Amino acid sequence: MNIQYLSLEEIQERCEKLTNEYEIDEEKFYSIVEKWAEQDVRVEHKLIYSFTELLDVVSSEITSMEEYVGLTATCRLGCSFCCYFPIIINEMEAKFMKQAIANFPEERRKAIQSHLTNYYEKYKDQIEEVVSLDFENDADFKLKYRKTLTPCPMLNTDTNQCMAYEIRPIPCRTYMNYTNPNVCETNLMPKETISFEFLYSEYMGALNEFLQFLYEEGDTGFVQYPDDLYKHDYLVNWMKELTNLS
Ligand code: SF4
Numbered sequence: 001m002n003i004q005y006l007s008l009e010e011i012q013e014r015c016e017k018l019t020n021e022y023e024i025d026e027e028k029f030y031s032i033v034e035k036w037a038e039q040d041v042r043v044e045h046k047l048i049y050s051f052t053e054l055l056d057v058v059s060s061e062i063t064s065m066e067e068y069v070g071l072t073a074t075c076r077l078g079c080s081f082c083c084y085f086p087i088i089i090n091e092m093e094a095k096f097m098k099q100a101i102a103n104f105p106e107e108r109r110k111a112i113q114s115h116l117t118n119y120y121e122k123y124k125d126q127i128e129e130v131v132s133l134d135f136e137n138d139a140d141f142k143l144k145y146r147k148t149l150t151p152c153p154m155l156n157t158d159t160n161q162c163m164a165y166e167i168r169p170i171p172c173r174t175y176m177n178y179t180n181p182n183v184c185e186t187n188l189m190p191k192e193t194i195s196f197e198f199l200y201s202e203y204m205g206a207l208n209e210f211l212q213f214l215y216e217e218g219d220t221g222f223v224q225y226p227d228d229l230y231k232h233d234y235l236v237n238w239m240k241e242l243t244n245l246s
Contacts, residue, residue, distance in 0.1 A: 005074065005180040008192050014069040014178075015194060022068055028057050029202045033210035043214060043221040048103065050210055051096040052167060058199045059173050065196065071178045080160040081184035082175050082193075083152040086145040087235040088135055089169050091228040092207070094238035099222060100167045101242060112154075112163050116243045119153050126150040131234055146188045153239040169235065170200045204229075 006014075036050040066072065075082075089097075101112060120127065130150050133141040151157050154164045162168050174196040177183065183190040211225045 003180075006071075006178055008179070011071070011178050011192065011194065014071055017069050018065055022065055024061060024199070024202060025064075026202055028061065029054060029206040030209070032057065033206045033213075037210065037213055043219050044099065046210075046214070047221050047223065048096065048099055051093075051207070052100065054203050054206055055167060055170075055173065058170060058196075058203050061199055061202075062174065062176070062196050071176075073176050073178060074181050075177050076181065078160045079181060079184065080151075080155055080157075080162075082172070083155040083160075083162065084146060084149055085171070085175075086130065086133070086135065086142060087152060087169055087171050088232050089171075089235060089238065091231040091233070091238070092211070092223050092225075093169060094233070094235075095222055095228065097164065097167055097169070097238070098242060101164060113242060115156065115163060116153055116239060119151075120240060120243060123150055127236055131237055135232075135234070143189055150236070153236050170203060171195075171197060174199060 032053045033050050036046040036053075039046060101109060104112070126148050127150065130145050130148055133144055135141045138144070152162075154162055154168070156163050162172070175193060176196065177190070177193045179192045183192045208226075208229065211220055211223060211229075214220045215225045
């Protein structure tokens with residue numbers, strides 16, 4: 001069967017329509033942290049649940065936008081080209097991810113730990129090279145990183161699946177392809193893909209407000225507020241600590 005994919009121009013037109021017409025439902029983001037602020041549970045629970053629910057809201061907001069302009073992602077299970085891009089998150093997000101993984105069932109946690117131990121051994125030299133790229137000052141760091149073909153630490157390269165899919169960071173869940181999937185296979189930096197990364201500000205805005213509230217209440221749990229929000233690094237650096245998970 002001959003599949004008719006959208007052209008770059010058609011995708012751009014729909015994105016423009018989104019920019020001009022679509023209103024992000026901010027309330028969805030803030031209602032989550034308001035709900036968890038009132039819950040009578042440990043602060044660690046409040047943090048982890050608000051983090052994971054906010055990630056879900058980012059994904060559901062992307063679905064609403066896609067429905068609004070009739071876009072259907074052509075990304076498919078087992079395709080992992082975007083898992084070779086550099087992923088940069090702040091220390092608070094890294095702590096959320098690590099805590100969420102620490103709370104995974106033992107079997108899954110151990111599988112991740114063993115995968116990571118092998119990963120850091122196998123890609124030692126490549127990792128050294130990519131983490132030396134200055135993402136703050138080098139305009140070409142993405143392409144340079146991409147060229148090394150270093151997989152993300154959370155990617156199972158046997159199955160091409162993310163080992164922490166439900167808590168994958170914002171850059172992963174906002175990067176989409178709406179045309180022929182081959183564009184990802186044949187280009188290091190395909191121009192056809194689009195990113196909904198602007199949703200980051202809604203997600204981080206809600207988390208920041210929540211942390212500020214907890215700070216004023218006197219307990220921010222495992223988060224050092226506000227310092228953790230300002231420290232950014234590659235996921236490959238943040239996840240290394242998980243090899244020591246007991
Ligand atoms: S966290 Fe998961 S989805 Fe994101 S790049 Fe890594 S393997 Fe891919």
